[in-house]
Amino acid sequence: MKKLFSLLMIVALVAVFVPVVSAAPPAQGQEYIVTAGDWLSKIADKYLGNPQAWPAIMSATNTKNLEDSSFAKITNADLIEPGWKLWVPSKEEAEAFLATYDPSKPELLFGKGAAGQLVVASWWTAGGEAEGLTGLFEIYASKYPDVEIVNATVAGGAGFVFRPVLKTRLIAGDPPDTFQLHAGLEVEGYDPETYLEPLDDIYASEGLEEAFPADLLTLLKYKDHYWGVPVNIHRSNILWYDKSIFAEAGLTPPETWDDFFAVCEALKAKGVVPFVMGTSGGWEAPHVFEDVLAGTCGAETYKGLWSGAVPWTDPCVAQALETFKKMLTYVNTDHPALSWDGAGHYLIDNKGAMMIMGDWTNGWFQAEGYTDYGWAPPPGTKGIFVALSDSFALPKKAPNRDNAIAWVKVCGSKEGQEAFNPKKGSICARTDCDPALFNEYLQSAMADWAVDAIVPSVVHGAAAIESWVTDYKDAITLFVTSGDVAGTQTALQQACVDAGACQ
Numbered sequence: 001m002k003k004l005f006s007l008l009m010i011v012a013l014v015a016v017f018v019p020v021v022s023a024a025p026p027a028q029g030q031e032y033i034v035t036a037g038d039w040l041s042k043i044a045d046k047y048l049g050n051p052q053a054w055p056a057i058m059s060a061t062n063t064k065n066l067e068d069s070s071f072a073k074i075t076n077a078d079l080i081e082p083g084w085k086l087w088v089p090s091k092e093e094a095e096a097f098l099a100t101y102d103p104s105k106p107e108l109l110f111g112k113g114a115a116g117q118l119v120v121a122s123w124w125t126a127g128g129e130a131e132g133l134t135g136l137f138e139i140y141a142s143k144y145p146d147v148e149i150v151n152a153t154v155a156g157g158a159g160f161v162f163r164p165v166l167k168t169r170l171i172a173g174d175p176p177d178t179f180q181l182h183a184g185l186e187v188e189g190y191d192p193e194t195y196l197e198p199l200d201d202i203y204a205s206e207g208l209e210e211a212f213p214a215d216l217l218t219l220l221k222y223k224d225h226y227w228g229v230p231v232n233i234h235r236s237n238i239l240w241y242d243k244s245i246f247a248e249a250g251l252t253p254p255e256t257w258d259d260f261f262a263v264c265e266a267l268k269a270k271g272v273v274p275f276v277m278g279t280s281g282g283w284e285a286p287h288v289f290e291d292v293l294a295g296t297c298g299a300e301t302y303k304g305l306w307s308g309a310v311p312w313t314d315p316c317v318a319q320a321l322e323t324f325k326k327m328l329t330y331v332n333t334d335h336p337a338l339s340w341d342g343a344g345h346y347l348i349d350n351k352g353a354m355m356i357m358g359d360w361t362n363g364w365f366q367a368e369g370y371t372d373y374g375w376a377p378p379p380g381t382k383g384i385f386v387a388l389s390d391s392f393a394l395p396k397k398a399p400n401r402d403n404a405i406a407w408v409k410v411c412g413s414k415e416g417q418e419a420f421n422p423k424k425g426s427i428c429a430r431t432d433c434d435p436a437l438f439n440e441y442l443q444s445a446m447a448d449w450a451v452d453a454i455v456p457s458v459v460h461g462a463a464a465i466e467s468w469v470t471d472y473k474d475a476i477t478l479f480v481t482s483g484d485v486a487g488t489q490t491a492l493q494q495a496c497v498d499a500g501a502c503q
């Protein structure tokens with residue numbers, strides 16, 4: 001009995017004093033090799049006792065990677081691979097990091113190169129967009145290898161999610177080094193005189209006034225200054241169609257709205273979704289409508305609607321709304337759940353025949369390996385190029401100002417634009433890029449850009465100030481469900497009045 005008691009005491013003491021293989025890291029942190037089925041929060045839970053502590057592991061690993069490339073570089077917290085070597089900081093280090101970590105600042109998850117970081121903020125996460133951006137990063141990295149580039153994206157087409165996040169950072173005095181900005185009136189929404197640096201000196205030193213076409217330069221100037229260096233020109237008004245579906249049905253792309261609806265009927269009879277949209281971002285239907293508006297009102301009247309020269313009570317606005325309403329009767333019913341690229345799968349899968357979307361779709365199709373597509377201007381817009389341009393701006397408080405200046409110079413350079421645009425699905429903002437680098441669609445866009453009437457896109461920041469874009473977007477989004485032509489026309493006129501452009 002006594003013996004048994006002693007034995008039990010020993011077992012109990014061992015249980016109390018000898019920990020069962022502790023996962024806690026040593027005081028100075030430790031290496032960890034990723035195994036199958038691992039993810040960062042699981043590792044954080046096991047070693048730091050807190051699944052939310054994964055950013056500390058990501059940051060520590062990325063910092064190690066700068067000095068020792070045997071450590072992984074984690075660019076996406078959800079993608080770690082077996083065999084990668086990570087650095088798990090000590091609990092104290094992790095806690096110190098988390099005390100200052102701000103999830104809206106992805107740069108905190110990366111180390112700093114010998115020459116600091118370059119934090120590039122954009123909404124380019126879709127196929128084609130991401131590849132184009134990587135092309136620019138590669139050119140930058142080849143020139144400035146000691147700078148750690150941080151790809152600070154906020155997903156969501158057309159930047160409607162990105163912009164409020166960026167604005168908050170600007171106002172807080174905590175901006176990224178550079179950010180994506182549409183050429184045109186979008187800049188007004190960022191109060192550039194308060195928060196941005198004018199880039200006129202860079203335009204002069206890089207000869208950019210000679211490199212870009214005059215119309216684009218005019219669009220880029222706001223309050224007498226340049227606030228962004230453009231990387232590209234995109235076209236909003238393209239009707240993409242599935243070539244096999246059209247060929248099998250003996251159809252050709254519609255040139256008038258009557259043709260369009262006849263084609264829709266023929267496609268419907270074949271059990272194909274005639275017209276495809278994804279409207280989950282809230283900007284895609286307004287995008288389609290700007291093209292219907294341009295195709296119905298014509299280039300001059302369309303421009304007049306945005307300059308205030310033509311009131312929104314003009315009959316062409318009602319006519320465009322009627323047309324759009326009819327188009328919506330041929331659309332995929334799951335459109336509210338899909339993004340623009342999500343909707344593009346209808347074409348890839350041969351289930352949908354036509355989609356109106358900007359020519360980043362060409363970059364996306366390329367990235368998806370889809371080649372069975374044709375393109376045409378949407379009805380009424382032959383000879384009209386609804387244009388927009390992406391530029392990069394320099395916040396006044398950019399933490400790595402020199403790196404950001406070097407970045408916008410790369411953005412404006414021939415080398416940068418030739419690396420970016422063929423993948424992005426856009427044409428160069430510069431006039432001297434080599435056309436041979438571009439696919440057939442983009443060569444056709446270059447030809448059209450040279451001769452078409454150029455009118456500004458509203459959804460993509462060229463035509464109107466931010467509050468007007470929001471009102472326009474909200475009115476059209478409501479219209480998709482209400483179908484109220486008269487009410488929507490009144491709301492559009494009111495939006496123009498509120499923006500100070502109409503009486």
Ligand code: GAL
Nearest residue numbers: 129156157158159360390460
């Ligand atoms: C536009 C932008 C394009 C493309 C598109 C979809 O606003 O200018 O570059 O990215 O959004 O995200």
